[in-house]
Amino acid sequence: MKPLTEFRSFDRPSRLLMVNQFTINVGFYMLMPYLAGYLAGPLGLAGWAIGLVLGVRNFSQQGMFLLGGTLADRFGYKPLIVAGCVLRTGGFLLLGLVDTLPALIAASAATGFAGALFNPAVRAYLAADAGSRRVEAFALFNVFYQGGILLGPLVGLALTAFDFRLTCLAAAAVFAALTVLQIRALPARAIRSPAEERRSVLHDWRTVLTNRPFLLFALVMVGSNVLTFQVYLALPLQAKAITGSGTALVTALFVVSGAIAIAGQLRVTAWFRRRWAPGRCLVVGTTLLSAAFVPPLLAAGRTGPGWEAAALLLAAALLALGTAAIFPFEMDTIVGLSGERLVATHYGFYNTVVGIGIMLGNLFTGSVFDLARAAGYPWLPWAGLVVVGVLCGAGLFALDHRRVLTPVP
Secondary structure (H helix, E strand, C coil), X not given: CCHHHHHHCCCHHHHHXXXXXXXXXXXXXXXXXXXXXXXXXXXXXCHHHHHHHHHHHHHHHHCCHHHHHHHHHHHCHHXXXXXXXXXXXXXXXXXHHCCCHHHHHHHHHHHHHHHHHHHHHHXXXXXXXXXXXXXXXXXXXXXXXXXXXXXXXXXXXHHHCCCHHHHHHHHHHHHHHHHHHHHHHCCCCCCCCHHHHCCCHHHXXXXXXXXXXXXXXXXHHHHHHHHHHCCCCHHHHHHHHHHCCCHHHHHHHHHHHHHHHHHHHHHHHHHHHHHCCHHHHHHHHHHHHHHXXXXXXXXXXXXXXXXXXXXXXXXXXXXXXXXXXXXXXXXXXXXXXXXXXXXXXXXXXHHHHHHHHHHHHHHHHHHHHHHHHHHCCCCHHHHHHHHHHHHHHHHHHHHHHCCCCCCCC
């Protein structure tokens, strides 16, 4: 089915959420890739201060996903989506107007916490509205998601060429328009029964923390998400090591990754669904992620810059295919394992676990990358990532074989 035909087949709230996510990513990625350069250049902040500003943004989002999901389940999905858009409007506006470190930290925290408010709510709302078509909905959602990631930096590059503060104001305007759109066009959705409304937040958190199949799934999927994130870490680091600056090669990596995700997502999802159950789709997708690091492993330090660059492009393509295979079934499995109760809270907790795992995985990968190259073993980080993928795939296979990933009705 063509993307436009597939898009029209969903109800209005699902279509609106997909368009919203595209616009959210355009607004976010037109600004964030250039923030470090602005802090270091025109504002002249020290390296530790730049790291603090960026770190606060990441923590206020990843560390607060559980709170955002809990609030969405208690007060409704629409109010949290609107609140997140309002907060990000203010955060981006503040980034463009202030130049002191405390104010920049406050603005960065606001932009991060905004993501923690609307991300679980958007996914839970989409899952509820799509019903039995959750997998197809999340596949199409990822097309819009990746489209925003691809377009945002291009828009930001054009605006930042004039003034980064103009980029901040434009991003704030995007989220202000989104706020108005949510208020006027997104239907409210009833979330909890009167009996559920009397339950405490701690009761909701205990429900999630005692959901053993869900916890096992979240822990195993940390490995998959660490591998997916390497398009932002290991691949750009290797591109810089090969070419010196790495700018053109990194751009090519993101273009390849985004183009495959946008053009191939629906076909990949349909192909996988015809052949395997969701649990096996996750296993095969993770195997693809693991295989993505074999080309740079074989090319590391042996074949010359041209072959190493080609190996990185092939790795980016395989990572995009693996991510396209995994994402819809990953999102659907979370809903299934939640029993379709406290869905946003489950999404929030899942993102918190995965976020911590990605942080630790990136710390380890970055450290090993530098040490291995200095010691004359440039292949070692790639071998380690292949092993992570194999272990993650084995864990998913074991969970699927024991039917842990099949929710009990």
